[in-house]
Amino acid sequence: MEVSAQTSDIEQISNWRDEVIATRESIRSMRSQLEQLARHKTDDESLAQIEHFQNQFICQEEKADELRHDLKQSSKKISNNGQPAILHDDRPVDDYDVMYDRMNTFRKLYNELQDEFEKFRSFS
Structure with a gap:
C-alpha cells in the first residue's frame, strides 16, 4: 500500500514539474x-x-526555477524511501503537503500575472 502512495505522489510531482516547465515557456x-x-x-x-x-x-x-528544482528533489526523496535529498531551510521539499501548497501559490500568482498582462495587452 505504501508503494502505491509513493508512486502516486511521484506521478503528481512529475505532473507539477511539467506544469512549471509549461508555465515558464508561457512566461517567455x-x-x-x-x-x-x-x-x-x-x-x-x-x-x-x-x-x-x-x-x-x-x-x-x-520562482519557477526554484519550484522545478525543489519538485525534482522532492521526487528523489520519495523515490529514495525518505532518505534525505538536498533540503533548503527556506524551501522545504520533504513534505508533500508543503509542496502542494507551494504549487497552488505558484499557480495563483502566475494566473494573476497572466490576467494582468492580458488586460495591459488589450489596452495597448
Whole structure:
C-alpha cells in the first residue's frame, strides 16, 4: 500500500514539474510579446507598465526555477524511501503537503500575472 502512495505522489510531482516547465515557456512567450509592445510604446505610463511586467516575469521565472528544482528533489526523496535529498531551510521539499501548497501559490500568482498582462495587452 505504501508503494502505491509513493508512486502516486511521484506521478503528481512529475505532473507539477511539467506544469512549471509549461508555465515558464508561457512566461517567455509573454516576455516576447512585451518586447514587441515596447517597440511601439514611448509614453511614460506605458514604459512604467513595461518595466513592471519585465520585473514580474523575472520574478516568476525565478520562482519557477526554484519550484522545478525543489519538485525534482522532492521526487528523489520519495523515490529514495525518505532518505534525505538536498533540503533548503527556506524551501522545504520533504513534505508533500508543503509542496502542494507551494504549487497552488505558484499557480495563483502566475494566473494573476497572466490576467494582468492580458488586460495591459488589450489596452495597448
